[in-house]
Amino acid sequence: MRNFINRFSQFMVGRYGMDALGKFLNIVSIIMLVLALITRISVFYLLGLALIGYNYFRIFSRNINKRYAENLKYLTVRNKLKYNFDRLKIRLKPRQDAKTHKVFTCPSCKQRVRVPRGRGRIEIKCPKCGTKFVKKT
Ligand SMILES: [Zn+2]
Numbered sequence: 001m002r003n004f005i006n007r008f009s010q011f012m013v014g015r016y017g018m019d020a021l022g023k024f025l026n027i028v029s030i031i032m033l034v035l036a037l038i039t040r041i042s043v044f045y046l047l048g049l050a051l052i053g054y055n056y057f058r059i060f061s062r063n064i065n066k067r068y069a070e071n072l073k074y075l076t077v078r079n080k081l082k083y084n085f086d087r088l089k090i091r092l093k094p095r096q097d098a099k100t101h102k103v104f105t106c107p108s109c110k111q112r113v114r115v116p117r118g119r120g121r122i123e124i125k126c127p128k129c130g131t132k133f134v135k136k137t
Pocket of ligand 1: 106107108109110111126127128129130131
């Protein structure tokens with residue numbers, strides 16, 4: 001066993017190994033294989049196998065710079081998605097003051113402006129850019 005581990009680490013010298021993208025590919029390939037089992041749609045099976053193949057290609061790759069760049073690209077996309085998702089979560093969360101106030105978006109600078117409810121149609125002046133717009137409260 002130790003001999004095997006030694007030989008394996010020898011083999012991995014100069015090779016890229018596992019990264020965040022690799023872990024993501026792992027999860028997606030497992031999901032594909034499970035989907036293939038449940039649905040019996042062979043496309044999922046082929047996709048799963050292809051992803052596993054690609055993952056091992058990356059792990060054993062000697063082109064470390066290129067694999068590193070791929071991982072960075074993946075992390076950038078992932079962070080952007082997470083950022084947008086968090087923002088969406090905040091926007092969809094019911095506000096504490098939803099019953100007493102309304103929030104409008106300034107048509108010119110997209111600044112969000114909070115005004116009290118139940119005042120009828122009022123002219124709102126954007127505190128950021130000074131644009132005036134009429135809204136029903
Ligand atoms: Zn504005």
